[in-house]
Amino acid sequence: MKYKDFDIEDFLMDEFFIKWVKSPDEETDHFWSKWIQSNPEKKDIILVAKEIIESIDYLDKAHLLDEEYTEIFEGIQSRFKHQSKASDKGNYWLFFRKLVAVLFIVSCISLGYFVNIQIKEDKIAALQQIVTKETTNGMKSQFVLSDGTKVYLNSGSKLIFPKGFYGNERRVKLIGEAFFEVKQNSKIPFFVEVGENEIKVLGTSFNAHYRDVFTVALVTGKVEVGDTLGNRIFLSPNEMLIKEKEGKFSKTIFDPLHILGWKDNYLIFNDDRFDEVLSKLKRWYGVEFIVSGSVKKDWSYTGTYQKETLQNVLEGISITSNFSYEISGQKVNITINP
Structure with missing residues (x-):
């Protein structure tokens, strides 16, 4: 037969x-x-x-x-x-x-x-139990999945995954940002669902980020990135995929320190607008900002900090930005000087 x-x-x-x-x-x-x-x-x-x-x-x-x-x-x-x-x-x-x-x-x-x-x-049944790892603002987390894959979860992010992988694939869901060092297994591919996008890997290390913009930055190995519209793009080491809100794709070379520095406690500003600076500080330190006044339209800031306190970072920014600040617990009052 x-x-x-x-x-x-x-x-x-x-x-x-x-x-x-x-x-x-x-x-x-x-x-x-x-x-x-x-x-x-x-x-x-x-x-x-x-x-x-x-x-x-x-x-x-x-x-x-x-x-x-x-x-x-x-x-x-x-x-x-x-x-x-x-x-x-x-x-x-x-x-x-x-x-x-x-x-x-x-x-x-x-x-x-x-x-x-x-x-x-x-x-x-035990393998199929769903686990959720979540970090709040001001918190980062490192952990290992059941297959040996290492995950670095950035602040304000969430990873949803089964307690153990069962069947012919390994699948997780990411909200926010994480760095993965995927345990190689050519017979059981690893999938990361990020919004309407999907990353398929066999054994590799890469950074995935999705807030307003979806990005995948590949460090080692090879990945395939797709979406619900059927688009498929392959990345090689040192390449980064950027997908804008409207769905436009682009590939570029990336600066490892700028994209991956958060994993090693580098807080990096690269010609960031004032609202982008506050957003990063909010996630990094878990604080809320109350701002009086407004900055100039062309205001931007570039700087790199590693393992610095919030006060030291604000002091560095304020020196060149003409504002004063006051830290009160988890609230920060910023006054823009005229």
């Missing part, structure tokens, strides 16, 4: 398919990726078969006690009853096919095909 004629039960019994799911290599990855592309109508069946195989242990010899058989059967029945209630009518067929396929496996156990099948529901 050809693969295009396979049903779920056939995939569950096929050694080459099981090998791809359990121990993928270059040969099986290439074959099944091409096959699924050529047979898109089989994609749903493939996904169901993969999920079932990933959740059981295949062993060589058969031996199953009656009480073990009953326990497995009842566990499966309970699981799919619960899922059917939680799903809508559009998903009914999918859950029904899962139930039929798993019951088929249980029947095979009694015939000696499989032994000691252990549904890893608890483990999968």
